[in-house]
Amino acid sequence: MSHDTLAIRALGPYGGSAPGYRLTTFLIDGETALDAGSLTDALPLSAQRRIRRVVLTHVHFDHIASLPLLMENLYGQSSPLEVIAPKPVLASLRRDVLNDRVWPDFTRLPSKACPTVLLRPIREGKPFRAGRVAFLPFAVSHVVPAYGYVVSKRERSVVFSGDTEPTDRLWAAARKAKHLKAIFLELSFCNAQLEIAQASQHLTPLQVIAELAKAPARVPVYLYHMKPPSLSRIRREIAAAHEPRLRLLEGERSFRF
Ligand SMILES: [Zn+2]
Ligand SMILES: [Zn+2]
DSSP: SSSSEEEEEEEESSEEEEEEEEBEEEEEEEEEEOOOSHHHHHHHHHHHHOOOOESSSSOHHHHHHHHHHHHHHHTTOOSSSEEEEEEHHHHHHHHHTSSSSSSOTTSSBBBSBBSSEEEEEOTTTEEETTTTTTEEEEEEOSSSOOOEEEEEEEEEEEOOSSSOOSSSSSHHHHHOOEEEEEEEOOOOOGGHHHHHHHHTOOOOOHHHHGGGSOOOOOOOOEOOOBGGGGGGHHHHHHHHHTOOEEOOOOEEEEOOO
């Protein structure tokens, strides 16, 4: 793998689960996961062991489902897996998942001195490094604390929205990003499901098209996080928009920027 290119594998582009529909997970340069819906379904153990860190957008189940199982697979490894997110996300992960009831507290196993997992808090608006890649977190608008990220490496960057309803902060971050190659934008429900999309703070095709007015020109927008039962309608509604920037991300796909 060239160290100069930014390699992104969309392992799971969906916001729901069924055979052939994996939960939201992106793998960056083979060693940094962005969200962890399906890491243990998508990757063999050897590739799971190469993951150094998991960056989380938020703690909803479809984004962390495979994280407890990954921790178990990495148990006993010499260097801990870093789980990186703003404090409210990590606090919820610790309190609601790694609480010794739902799952063991792998931040203290096998021992407090040499744990399987290290929680690393980061701050909104403050860039941080993850291997050879830089991340810039920004807050989005969702029913729990949630963040998107600008991911940059040398002369290229991409933006991930995370789960969000219509928001200006995402587009402000996208317009500021240098050498922006792609935007990965959530799209969860079809137009007829506007009410549930608003209640759960997600996007529909009509809302995505309205959001595009705020997007930088000519940058492709890859749509992900579709709910599998809504997929065929979403596909028709996006096709009917005839907007060449919009591309529905269906199935696993590798990008090299
Ligand atoms: Zn989600
Ligand atoms: Zn969510």
